[in-house]
Amino acid sequence: MQKLIATLLFMIVLKAGFAQEKTIGNKRLYIKPAVGLNIPITRLFSGNITDNLLNYADHAVIFQMPSATYMFSSNWGIEVGLQLGFSGDFQTRVNNLNSYFEEKYAADYFVLPVYGFNQQNNAGLYNSYWRGMFGLVYQIEKPKYLILSKFLIGSTDLQITPIRRDLKERGTNQVLKLSYFPDTKRNQSFFTLSTGLTLGYKISKRTWVNFDVQYAYSKSNFSIEEKLRNPLTEQTLQNNFVYKKDIHTLTIGVGLIYDILPLIY
């Protein structure tokens, strides 16, 4: 999805650069770096230990990565953008996992890392997710203000980090294999719909500072399987943590809007 959005972004800039008439007229090409906060209305997380395996956070700092809006008329345009969400609590997640394993198993077992697999403190636990969106924008431009309302579609992409541990029973030769794996794939993409409003205050000829409110809806549908396997008898205890959720979020952000079309043309 990120590749598609990046391609669209490139095409918009290309189109804006080459398909111009002699005069720019009402056309605009806005580049909009921004930073914001993701505020969950409903949450993906359920409070299970498996939440720590998701490279996602219900409360996240959002960075608007290269985002472009091409206004092909005085009112209408198209927008393509990428958002990078940081949860910022990597060490907390690692600590949560280690504490959970210790509390649950340490009385009877030594909790051992599996050689060659997340050996060093779950190094595979990344800490960001992507949201790629594109769609229509309606603009109202006043001498000092700019109002952009938009309707976007796209996807929210996150990764699930699988975890394995060996549980060596104290005082015996028995080892159990503990694992947490996604039921389908490690990279999950959720179809996402979004609408939002951007209010810009003009500070120079081509620059606005803006306040942005964006609502997004996405639907997740995956599960993480917890397996405790005895490799000698092949007996397995399995528990599924299901993440079938309707996720509603509100993102509030501030940033800059810069019209780069005169620079390209």
Added chain:
Amino acid sequence: MSPPKKVLLILSLPLLLELLVSCCSCLDTTFLSYSNCNLTVQNLDNRGANPEITQETNLLKNAFGIKISISRSESFCNNKLNSGIFIASANAFKCDCNPEFMYNPIDSISSIKIITRNDFDATHPSGADVSEYFFVYSGRGYTALADFVLRDQQKLYSIANSTLEFDVLLMEPPTLGTAHEFEVVAELADGSHLSNQTGLITLN
């Protein structure tokens, strides 16, 4: 192409040629032979996170294991290994060359058995084969002793540090008595065998 790039390309040609030549000069594999010479055993205490060699004779029956070591020698036993200071030759490993040396056993191990010297349980009196109760733990899982020996453990690519070492863990503890002694017997293809005993231990 601009003149500076041409110069750079010409200057780098010898290096590229050398790389190609070195990659393509695989040596033929030299086939040698080795013998299994000696078998030693040590008791393992696996009550902790990992099995440890112990001199204790009073051990937990659920956490008992045996470290088996079989030393090998080039050609026949008692041959001293000629280990040079310098490497005789070297292949480029990234070129998918076959191994430079391949050692095949003169007397391959056909089986390893663990015999109990005391009554073990109702079906295994003194002198019975209890190998089925011992497993090799490799990290991925438990492997039956018979499967482990017959797998790839007999191929050798270097005679240096060629001692075959592995831990066998007792996964079914004895139900009769506490004093036990085990004999490990490696049967070789030529009919001979190597063996050693754990010594008398108390398994509680």
